[in-house]
Amino acid sequence: MDEPTSGLDARAAAIVMRTVRNTVDTGRTVVCTIHQPSIDIFEAFDELFLLKRGGEEIYAGPLGHHSLELIKYFEGIEGVSKIKEGYNPATWMLEVTTVSQEQILGVDFSDIYKNSELYQRNKALIKELSQPAPGSSELYIPSRYSQSSFTQCMACLWKQNLSYWRNPPYNTVRFFFTTIIALLLGTIFWDLGGKVRSSQDLFNAMGSMYSAVLFIGVMNCTSVQPVVAVERPDQLISSQVVIELPYALVQATIYGVIVYSMIGFEWTAAKFFWYLFFGYFTLLYFTFYGMMAVGMTPNYHIAAIVSSAFYAIWNLFSGFIIPRPCRSGGGGTATYAPLHGRSTGLVVSQFGDMMTEMEDGTIVKVFVEELLRLQAQLVGMGGDHCRGVCRALRLPVWPCHHEVQLPEEMMTIGAGMSIHILGCGYWCSTPIF
Incomplete structure (x- = not known):
């Protein structure tokens, strides 16, 4: 879902998020992009996939209770300012990961993430889930498209x-x-x-x-x-x-x-x-x-x-x-x-x-x-x-003419489930239930 709460008041946004949560509770995975969410909306998500300009990932992992996992990760980077009490974690996260902050600190958040333990855990889990179960057969799709060329045309x-x-x-x-x-x-x-x-x-x-x-x-x-x-x-x-x-x-x-x-x-x-x-x-x-x-x-x-x-x-x-x-x-x-x-x-x-x-x-x-x-x-x-x-x-x-291919990374959602996330050219956050 692309920014499901944008343009809505607090009550309407809460209804949307409650509906999304009910969908997740049935065992489905929901991926949303959000823009400057409130604390309540942001902390309703389970995991976060954060990209910087150019489509490079700088965080992919759980938010934790009251966003503690996210806060712990970024506060662990030398030079990053601590979050103030009662401050919105989503706003703080975007402020401390801007291009200007990278230049001031002399770091690249993308490189830091790729050298982190979190990144290694994600890669290991992806590799584990990529192995087919014993006795299973490969998924076979007879054709790339479900309709004939004439119907498509x-x-x-x-x-x-x-x-x-x-x-x-x-x-x-x-x-x-x-x-x-x-x-x-x-x-x-x-x-x-x-x-x-x-x-x-x-x-x-x-x-x-x-x-x-x-x-x-x-x-x-x-x-x-x-x-x-x-x-x-x-x-x-x-x-x-x-x-x-x-x-x-x-x-x-x-x-x-x-x-x-x-x-x-x-x-x-x-x-x-x-x-x-x-x-x-x-x-x-x-x-x-x-x-x-x-x-x-x-x-x-x-x-x-x-x-x-x-x-x-x-x-x-x-x-x-x-x-x-x-x-x-x-x-x-x-x-x-x-x-x-x-x-x-x-x-x-x-x-x-x-x-x-x-x-x-x-x-x-x-x-x-x-x-x-x-x-x-x-x-x-x-x-x-x-x-x-x-x-x-x-x-x-x-x-x-070919389909435009954006940078692609696989991210694990949970046990037995994974999705492909396409990189974007803007600062964006992709929370995942």
Whole structure:
């Protein structure tokens, strides 16, 4: 139980502790964390497991009548001040074991405990109880989880759905930002898609497609990293990947409808849905890349630093800054860059069949095929490329995310019973009935 008496008045706290004691009297073990308890509550416990910052134990043993065992242990340490008559043992215990007191006394309470007789007794008892009884068989569990992977995924997906729905700072902000960027780009490139009179107009239209990647894709990558970092210990990775699909679809639809109509691209079903398709998968693989970066680094701060280097590389080989005809030597490897397939697919799907004649007499379709070297069949290849990138960035997310393991120590509760206590990073006391 985590701080069962916090926020309660004396009467309510007494009722809670009486209920806990009644549970213990039935033969069960109850573990509680408490925060600055009163004398009555503190001395209602049988044993205490005390940790200091960093999860290191400094006391694990019985409290004794009126906390005499605890007081005797700490007063036996040279330099520790004696407890005053009538003083709360819990308050005194926390005061004499602070970091500042360690520095003043020049001691480490964790080392003192590990060299104490109490520690040796605990270790000996753990070793004794770890030996199986004669004739007993080892506990066998056929599987790690009681439910199938599908059942787990559906349960986690429902939990993740509620978590995302209750996280407006993440979802609402990115939808709002997407709308603003779409309106901004639509205004800047107003009615450009249907008025390709020169090669410069064509490059401007390509720039409108390219700009969205820099603004929205990078935003998705950076904004998802703190969210993944928070959910990482829960191992909800499969559900977190799946729950991003509808949100990315809504985001791509908002951007696609606004920009497509304002820029004035040709209104045909094939071209419009190709535009949404490439926008959708671009947002997905930026999002999955953000997840993967968090999974492969200790925290999302380092993930953000690592990601920024890849933004520049992806940007360079996107096919806009260095067009296809300008590459030489090892430039063919740029074809595998994540943004390259999107840029190629968008340009070919929108202008690969346009028969409009530009001012210099060149047909747009011919310009795209011969000068930019982008053929019509590259639309499908670009689509396959985007889907492949999403899969490639999604798969490493699973093995890179592991349950966070805190320092673990086994502590004996009583004859024949033991529990595992996980260390915490704060001063905390874990009394045990």
